[in-house]
Amino acid sequence: MTDPAVPPGGSGPRVVVAGDAEQAAVVVARTIRAAVEVDPSCRLGLATGATPSPAYRLLVHELATTDLFVDVTAFLLDEYVGLPTGDPASYRATIRRELTDAIGVPAERVHAPVTTGDLEASCADYESLLGSGVDLQLLGIGRNGHLGFNEPGTPFEWTTHVVELSATTRSDNARFFASPDLVPTHAVTQGLATIGRARHLLLAATGAAKAPAVAAALEGPLDTACPASSLRLHPRVTVVLDRDAAGDLS
């Protein structure tokens, strides 16, 4: 299968506007699958959150009975600090439940930052593990323009680091917890420079709530006030939107 969403490189992000969130998911799933078909032992950067879930469901539906992903290594963008190991709300547990266990990526090759013990050492370890970067990095975007947990104001050159989550992010993520008080206050996230080491970045955004952040990322100032504007510094970026998320683009 060819990769329909591969931009030629060097010409700024390629923006694909799908009719709705399901169609956007088809493009995302196809792009991930194509990367693995080209290189079965590729290194995939995965995101958690509501946006990628429909694409993951498609991949599970298509691939649960194949061994296409058995040699893939997966890396998560971020992980909460303070959740017990294996907590269902942890991102490692989430990605295993939603995707990697079902499509046969061995659990020992599903990596997330370790968020117990010495966090500074854990950040350095995650940077080493990521090395020269993943082949394809899937990204969501926060309403405040964050990428991973790189909140507004984060310098573009930062690597994996500990972050205090913003009030917006904690309130947006409260839907994944039994009560808002249970949302962790801190996380470890790949930095924008870490994300930028990926060969190909694939940002997905759906729904009108994301439209202002998408417009700021693609058409606003290149500024830490919108961490996702850093995407424009990367030579190979694909942005997959539905019509609502594209609504504020000029």
Ligand code: PGA
């Ligand atoms: P969402 O999160 O997909 O749940 O909207 C995206 C993000 O915050 O990066």
